[in-house]
Amino acid sequence: MRQLLKSTLAVCALLLLAGLARAEVILTPDEIEQTLAHGPWPAVQAPDPSNRVSGNQRAINLGRRLFEDPILSRDGFMSCATCHQPDQNFTEGLPRSMGRKLLDRNTPALLNLRAHRWFGWGGDSDNLWAQTMLPILHPDEMDNTADNIKATMERGPYASDYRLLFGHAATQSSETVLVNVAKTLAAYQETLMTGNTSFDRFRDALERGDALAASSYPRSAQRGLKLFLGKGRCAFCHSGPNFTNGEFHDAGVPYFLGPGRVDAGRHAGLKTLLSSPYALDGAFSDDPHKSGAWAVRSVIPTHANFGTFRVPSLRRIAQTAPYMHDGSLADLDAVVAHYNEINTERLHADGEQLLRPLNLSSQDKEDLVTFLKSLSDD
Amino acid sequence: MRLPAVLILVAGLSGTAFACGTGGSQMVAKEPTDLQIFATLEPITVSKPFGVELILCGDASDLTVKADAWMPRHKHGMNYAPVVSAEGNGKFNVSNLVFHMPGLWQVRIEVRNADDAKPNTYLLDVEVK
Amino acid sequence: MSRVLLTILAFVFAFPAFAEKLPIFDAHIHYSHDAVQLTPPEEVARILREAGVKKALVSSSDDDGTQKLLAAAPEIVVPALRPYRRRGSIGTWMHDPAVVDYLKERLAKYEYFAIGEFHAYGDDILTPVVQQMIAMARERNLILHHHGDREALDLIYKTWPEARVLWAHSGFAPPGEVADALKTYPRMWSDLAFRSDMASREVLDPRWERVFKAYPDRFMVGTDTFAPERWYYVGSHAEYSRAWLSQLPDDVARMIAYQNAEKMLATK
Numbered sequence: 001m002r003q004l005l006k007s008t009l010a011v012c013a014l015l016l017l018a019g020l021a022r023a024e025v026i027l028t029p030d031e032i033e034q035t036l037a038h039g040p041w042p043a044v045q046a047p048d049p050s051n052r053v054s055g056n057q058r059a060i061n062l063g064r065r066l067f068e069d070p071i072l073s074r075d076g077f078m079s080c081a082t083c084h085q086p087d088q089n090f091t092e093g094l095p096r097s098m099g100r101k102l103l104d105r106n107t108p109a110l111l112n113l114r115a116h117r118w119f120g121w122g123g124d125s126d127n128l129w130a131q132t133m134l135p136i137l138h139p140d141e142m143d144n145t146a147d148n149i150k151a152t153m154e155r156g157p158y159a160s161d162y163r164l165l166f167g168h169a170a171t172q173s174s175e176t177v178l179v180n181v182a183k184t185l186a187a188y189q190e191t192l193m194t195g196n197t198s199f200d201r202f203r204d205a206l207e208r209g210d211a212l213a214a215s216s217y218p219r220s221a222q223r224g225l226k227l228f229l230g231k232g233r234c235a236f237c238h239s240g241p242n243f244t245n246g247e248f249h250d251a252g253v254p255y256f257l258g259p260g261r262v263d264a265g266r267h268a269g270l271k272t273l274l275s276s277p278y279a280l281d282g283a284f285s286d287d288p289h290k291s292g293a294w295a296v297r298s299v300i301p302t303h304a305n306f307g308t309f310r311v312p313s314l315r316r317i318a319q320t321a322p323y324m325h326d327g328s329l330a331d332l333d334a335v336v337a338h339y340n341e342i343n344t345e346r347l348h349a350d351g352e353q354l355l356r357p358l359n360l361s362s363q364d365k366e367d368l369v370t371f372l373k374s375l376s377d378d
Numbered sequence: 379m380r381l382p383a384v385l386i387l388v389a390g391l392s393g394t395a396f397a398c399g400t401g402g403s404q405m406v407a408k409e410p411t412d413l414q415i416f417a418t419l420e421p422i423t424v425s426k427p428f429g430v431e432l433i434l435c436g437d438a439s440d441l442t443v444k445a446d447a448w449m450p451r452h453k454h455g456m457n458y459a460p461v462v463s464a465e466g467n468g469k470f471n472v473s474n475l476v477f478h479m480p481g482l483w484q485v486r487i488e489v490r491n492a493d494d495a496k497p498n499t500y501l502l503d504v505e506v507k
Numbered sequence: 508m509s510r511v512l513l514t515i516l517a518f519v520f521a522f523p524a525f526a527e528k529l530p531i532f533d534a535h536i537h538y539s540h541d542a543v544q545l546t547p548p549e550e551v552a553r554i555l556r557e558a559g560v561k562k563a564l565v566s567s568s569d570d571d572g573t574q575k576l577l578a579a580a581p582e583i584v585v586p587a588l589r590p591y592r593r594r595g596s597i598g599t600w601m602h603d604p605a606v607v608d609y610l611k612e613r614l615a616k617y618e619y620f621a622i623g624e625f626h627a628y629g630d631d632i633l634t635p636v637v638q639q640m641i642a643m644a645r646e647r648n649l650i651l652h653h654h655g656d657r658e659a660l661d662l663i664y665k666t667w668p669e670a671r672v673l674w675a676h677s678g679f680a681p682p683g684e685v686a687d688a689l690k691t692y693p694r695m696w697s698d699l700a701f702r703s704d705m706a707s708r709e710v711l712d713p714r715w716e717r718v719f720k721a722y723p724d725r726f727m728v729g730t731d732t733f734a735p736e737r738w739y740y741v742g743s744h745a746e747y748s749r750a751w752l753s754q755l756p757d758d759v760a761r762m763i764a765y766q767n768a769e770k771m772l773a774t775k
């Protein structure tokens with residue numbers, strides 16, 4: 001509430017200032033209010049209650065080393081970092097990921113992960129450590145087993161670190177050791193966050209009512225922001241400080257994988273989630289209150305889930321091409337063109353009424369891309 | 379960022395009534411009725427669960443209450459099933475409502491009596507920033 | 508919310524798993540131009556057979572898809588004629604006089620059991636194009652597969668009181684309103700395509716259950732393959748239907764799964 005009062009005062013102050021510096025900030029009061037909802041950033045990050053080593057420095061260090069070590073794969077063939085490359089914002093730079101064979105989906109960046117409720121393009125998991133176990137076991141990825149992981153933690157180079165965090169691996173079930181390893185990997189991944197951007201400085205200046213500071217945000221980015229909030233309708237799905245509502249939508253992207261195969265998206269993700277023993281309502285969560293479990297308990301499966309994908313965050317978006325669940329769009333120009341010329345025939349006449357062709361001018365498109373680029377740390 | 383919901387007052391009804399000695403916004407019944415519902419909403423953040431307290435004024439015995447919400451402009455509802463619990467004396471708590479988009483939402487409370495004779499729906503418009 | 512039940516539901520939303528499959532009449536399915544390009548008729552026929560879909564009311568924009576699928580699966584396909592060639596015409600076709608010529612030409616050339624699925628809301632029904640379409644259906648006694656609101660439904664029956672109407676998606680109306688329409692129009696049937704409210708939480712919704720029991724001979728299921736990829740949802744959808752139907756008495760389940768659609772076709 002105090003926060004609200006502050007921002008209301010700020011908006012009032014800004015309106016006064018806007019009179020003086022009208023030429024600089026071109027947003028309406030309503031747009032300013034909408035803009036404030038995309039911050040503040042960085043978001044305050046609480047440890048994950050389902051993971052008892054979340055935020056633990058020893059776990060973070062161990063997680064970092066494990067992330068880059070192919071020892072977690074069956075035959076030393078690959079590590080997490082093979083696909084999630086640290087110098088590429090933890091993406092792979094390929095349209096679809098290359099595991100032991102060509103996989104079905106694009107490797108997403110691993111950034112600001114604490115902000116998500118669901119993980120993976122289809123939401124296979126409701127927590128980070130459960131999601132982390134999937135590539136370790138997947139036959140087309142690291143293809144390992146819980147027994148192997150346990151053996152590695154009992155005797156390998158990480159045995160003493162593991163023991164300090166969780167006790168002797170030898171006394172624990174393979175499944176428990178696997179979950180613990182995933183929890184250290186999760187502790188590390190949680191630390192991968194994006195920083196302050198020129199958009200955030202603009203937003204914070206608006207909140208403070210500092211029109212002078214706000215006006216250094218380029219005009220083109222401001223026009224792009226207006227499109228993002230208004231005509232483009234982008235902010236309905238790409239909402240909040242992380243520019244995602246965390247849910248699953250049909251963004252009009254085809255999802256054939258080749259003849260006779262489709263990516264069922266959220267439909268398949270829910271199937272995995274609801275049969276997983278590692279969800280937040282299960283015994284492997286360390287949270288006695290099971291505080292995040294309401295979501296897995298109350299999520300509603302629908303026919304519309306088929307072929308929907310999680311709305312990606314747009315932070316640092318300019319650095320994580322190619323785009324979409326299958327990496328089918330090479331750059332941001334292609335993404336904007338996709339929304340501009342969206343094929344509404346693909347959408348159900350009585351489905352959600354959000355996407356429609358936008359009729360953007362070439363200046364509009366440029367502005368929208370300029371805005372998207374301003375979501376990267378600078 | 380937490381912003382309280384801005385309640386749009388449908389049909390010009392007063393937002394703060396004190397029937398049954400409580401506050402809250404009066405919901406609009408679809409069918410004319412003696413039973414009134416007053417709703418108090420927790421602050422709403424997009425995509426985060428929140429709760430609503432409902433006070434039913436009138437004969438509220440033997441009623442089943444169901445909660446739902448809908449974005450009339452986008453033609454879609456919520457992705458999670460809210461939970462309604464009866465607290466007695468006409469008070470009901472609804473939890474796990476999740477509005478996953480900014481914009482206009484319509485909270486819909488459906489009330490049925492035991493023999494299902496007169497189901498009624500109560501609406502409240504909520505603008506989420 | 509019971510996680511176990513939800514799990515069962517999610518599985519049937521996804522897995523062909525049941526040993527003895529309740530046969531399904533899929534009363535709402537499209538095989539439109541883009542689907543024809545991406546999934547050949549033989550593959551579509553295989554999908555239907557594998558899913559245990561014994562019959563399907565098929566309509567496509569354009570109609571070529573229906574004819575191709577009819578040739579590939581004559582024992583399954585019950586052809587319906589959609590009045591427009593592109594899904595993009597959903598909101599405009601009623602103002603396009605060319606629709607009338609298209610209908611005439613196709614009706615002269617091929618055999619159909621229904622006209623539809625067509626989209627029309629409120630007084631769209633009063634436009635000359637829709638009125639002529641209803642007249643053509645009347646001449647041939649064809650079923651009208653109508654996607655729209657109650658007001659439009661009322662106007663259809665005002666235009667042609669003896670019409671057999673299949674109300675697509677049951678108008679996306681709540682169960683009580685669907686029951687009211689069924690009561691008002693004894694020659695109307697309801698398809699449940701693209702609705703997830705019959706059983707999307709825990710178990711069969713009690714409000715729906717009451718309506719199914721009150722009108723056991725009036726409902727049918729449908730997948731609605733509105734985008735080409737959705738052909739790969741036909742199997743999951745059939746399993747989803749079997750799962751919620753299994754919570755109804757056996758005879759009611761069989762009627763909704765299959766028999767009602769057959770009876771609607773046989774009604775004169």
Ligand SMILES: [Zn+2]
Pocket residue numbers: 236449452454479481
């Ligand atoms: Zn919406």
